[in-house]
């Protein structure tokens with residue numbers, strides 16, 4: 001391959017993937033709609049719903065919550081979750097006094113088995129740097145204003161260690177079933193950039 005041609009190949013992995021995808025589509029080997037559907041499924045459906053089930057179980061079963069907080073991998077395996085990109089998990093619990101926020105300052109390490117694929121903002125340079133420098137400011141931009149007496153803990157994920165936040169169970173949900181509770185839990189609340197609302201209206205996974 002000559003020098004000019006080599007330089008024309010994008011070095012950014014995202015660009016390389018995009019080029020590959022374009023080529024496959026062009027040659028009629030893949031349907032772009034199928035690729036989009038696949039990504040959407042992992043990003044919005046399968047992944048975060050797993051985490052939501054874990055959180056709902058922790059809310060209704062305090063023994064399970066204890067196991068989750070002390071040995072997350074074993075507790076996740078109880079519900080059938082584990083595997084690639086989630087080999088070493090830690091669960092951290094939000095309370096009225098403590099708010100946990102998860103980031104990967106180095107790249108985009110994320111707990112795939114329980115949250116699916118990381119959203120674009122999670123991988124962005126501003127989120128990765130500012131979450132550590134000014135977590136309250138970042139949360140404010142997500143629409144979450146925390147009072148000064150709430151301690152904010154920021155967890156930096158690595159390829160070895162990944163986190164899931166157990167958000168606070170909202171008041172007024174005492175009569176809901178575990179399944180209904182799971183329906184309230186959003187992806188963002190398990191990364192720590194949002195709280196869980198008592199109504200699923202407007203909630204997004």
Ligand code: FE
Pocket residue numbers: 104105106107108109110157158159
């Ligand atoms: Fe990373």
